Amino acid sequence: MIQYKSTRGSKNIKTSAQAIIKGIAEDKGLYVPDAIPSLGDPAELVGLDYRQVAFKVLSLFLPDYTEEELRYCVESAYDAKFEAEEIVPLKKAGDAWFLELYHGKTAAFKDMALSILPYLLTTAMKKEKEDKKIAILTATSGDTGKAALAGFADVPGTEIIVFYPSEGVSQVQKCQMVTQEGANTHVFGIHGNFDDAQTGVKKIFNDSEFGEELAAKGVKLSSANSINIGRLCPQIAYYVWSYVKLLEEGAVKKGESINIVVPTGNFGNILAAYYAKQIGIPVNKFICASNRNKVLTDFINTGVYDIRRDFYVTNSPSMDILISSNLERLLYHLSGDNGEEIAALMKSLEEQKYYEVSDKIREGMKEFYGGYADEEMTNDAIGRMYKENGYLFDTHTAVAYRVYEDYRKETGDDRPAVIASTASAYKFADSAALSIGLGEEKDGFAYIKALNAASGVRVPAGLKDLESKKVLHTGVVEKDSLKEAVKSSLF
Numbered sequence: 261m262i263q264y265k266s267t268r269g270s271k272n273i274k275t276s277a278q279a280i281i282k283g284i285a286e287d288k289g290l291y292v293p294d295a296i297p298s299l300g301d302p303a304e305l306v307g308l309d310y311r312q313v314a315f316k317v318l319s320l321f322l323p324d325y326t327e328e329e330l331r332y333c334v335e336s337a338y339d340a341k342f343e344a345e346e347i348v349p350l351k352k353a354g355d356a357w358f359l360e361l362y363h364g365k366t367a368a369f370k371d372m373a374l375s376i377l378p379y380l381l382t383t384a385m386k387k388e389k390e391d392k393k394i395a396i397l398t399a400t401s402g403d404t405g406k407a408a409l410a411g412f413a414d415v416p417g418t419e420i421i422v423f424y425p426s427e428g429v430s431q432v433q434k435c436q437m438v439t440q441e442g443a444n445t446h447v448f449g450i451h452g453n454f455d456d457a458q459t460g461v462k463k464i465f466n467d468s469e470f471g472e473e474l475a476a477k478g479v480k481l482s483s484a485n486s487i488n489i490g491r492l493c494p495q496i497a498y499y500v501w502s503y504v505k506l507l508e509e510g511a512v513k514k515g516e517s518i519n520i521v522v523p524t525g526n527f528g529n530i531l532a533a534y535y536a537k538q539i540g541i542p543v544n545k546f547i548c549a550s551n552r553n554k555v556l557t558d559f560i561n562t563g564v565y566d567i568r569r570d571f572y573v574t575n576s577p578s579m580d581i582l583i584s585s586n587l588e589r590l591l592y593h594l595s596g597d598n599g600e601e602i603a604a605l606m607k608s609l610e611e612q613k614y615y616e617v618s619d620k621i622r623e624g625m626k627e628f629y630g631g632y633a634d635e636e637m638t639n640d641a642i643g644r645m646y647k648e649n650g651y652l653f654d655t656h657t658a659v660a661y662r663v664y665e666d667y668r669k670e671t672g673d674d675r676p677a678v679i680a681s682t683a684s685a686y687k688f689a690d691s692a693a694l695s696i697g698l699g700e701e702k703d704g705f706a707y708i709k710a711l712n713a714a715s716g717v718r719v720p721a722g723l724k725d726l727e728s729k730k731v732l733h734t735g736v737v738e739k740d741s742l743k744e745a746v747k748s749s750l751f
């Protein structure tokens with residue numbers, strides 16, 4: 261049976277339920293499966309609905325959950341709160357297939373995992389007879405925060421605490437978070453960027469003294485960030501689903517490979533695509549698209565991961581990240597499960613602010629193509645796609661599309677490509693509206709209305725009437741006082 265071990269070499273093996281409760285390993289590493297399961301022939305999944313495919317994939321990665329437990333989790337998560345009948349529609353526009361992952365409650369792909377994580381976690385707590393209250397600490401670049409709040413609001417036995425960069429998210433994103441209802445929800449802006457928030461949260465996880473203090477008061481910390489395997493595993497399912505849909509459409513024949521394009525920040529979504537390949541989906545290239553914060557592009561091209569550079573706030577804020585946590589998992593697999601090597605790389609990143617990987621890892625990285633798009637290229641892609649195909653996509657998806665265009669030009673590789681479409685255009689309505697030629701408006705909400713009037717695309721329910729909702733969370737804290745904020749939320 262598959263279990264989970266740390267990327268940094270400690271020998272402490274966990275079941276998937278234990279790993280989901282813990283979030284991050286004691287040695288600061290991330291949990292990875294200790295063996296790769298096999299999906300079997302994807303063609304056998306043709307005709308299944310999304311829930312059935314998700315159940316199949318999750319049962320491979322979470323084998324200690326019973327069939328009944330997993331069915332309960334999957335069916336509670338992927339229901340009518342998704343505004344698309346199919347849960348995840350796959351739409352052809354221009355020369356690519358768009359995997360629309362944003363039809364959940366908060367209009368971003370984070371809902372795919374965060375709708376199910378509360379069920380996976382509370383089920384795990386029952387299985388493990390965990391009697392402590394679980395406090396979920398979450399750093400967000402904009403979308404995870406709201407999706408985690410929506411998923412965990414009023415879930416018994418949990419508290420959810422979110423930190424977002426107070427000047428680094430879109431107006432709509434901020435409004436979504438600060439209006440969140442639920443007695444167990446806590447939201448703080450921080451004076452700093454996403455990396456500061458993520459580093460601060462990781463520091464709290466690694467503060468064993470604080471952990472003991474919390475334990476004495478009956479609280480245990482866990483994470484809703486993509487460092488939690490309970491986030492990662494549900495994301496593998498939709499890549500499997502996309503391939504099954506392409507088979508159904510006749511766009512690929514059995515065994516034919518595809519390319520997968522992912523707008524990337526913390527490297528969670530693209531890592532899920534990588535796992536989909538490991539279990540049996542034929543993928544030729546993983547196309548990793550970045551915005552101006554192009555650490556990953558440079559890493560893929562040089563083998564050097566270097567954060568000694570300026571940080572930019574862009575119009576694809578959910579990708580404004582320099583430290584992509586989940587890359588650690590890929591490097592671990594590519595190193596041949598060498599925990600010592602990975603621990604040394606991460607130490608170098610922390611102390612020297614860069615690392616260079618071995619030739620062996622670089623060889624493995626050849627499955628990845630890295631590219632980036634700046635804001636002008638992003639807006640241009642939105643405008644062209646809309647004009648030529650009447651298809652509207654958001655800034656993050658636009659980054660992915662532009663990098664995919666560059667990839668095709670460079671390589672001539674025209675096999676079917678699935679582009680992870682990660683948010684509704686309405687979440688970043690100002691950029692979308694201006695890119696398709698609409699005029700200036702006074703704020704994000706007015707842009708939503710203008711974009712809707714011009715495009716006719718339905719506004720997601722969660723974004724309607726947002727401006728009239730009551731602001732419930734006003735706290736803003738310094739980046740080195742996250743611990744105090746956690747305490748004030750819990751006690």
Ligand SMILES: *Cc1c(COP(=O)(O)O)cnc(C)c1O
Pocket residue numbers: 368369370403404486523524525526527528529530578579656682683
């Ligand atoms: C989170 C997010 C991303 C980046 O995903 P990672 O898993 O962090 O790489 C891209 N687009 C949107 C809209 C997001 O919310």
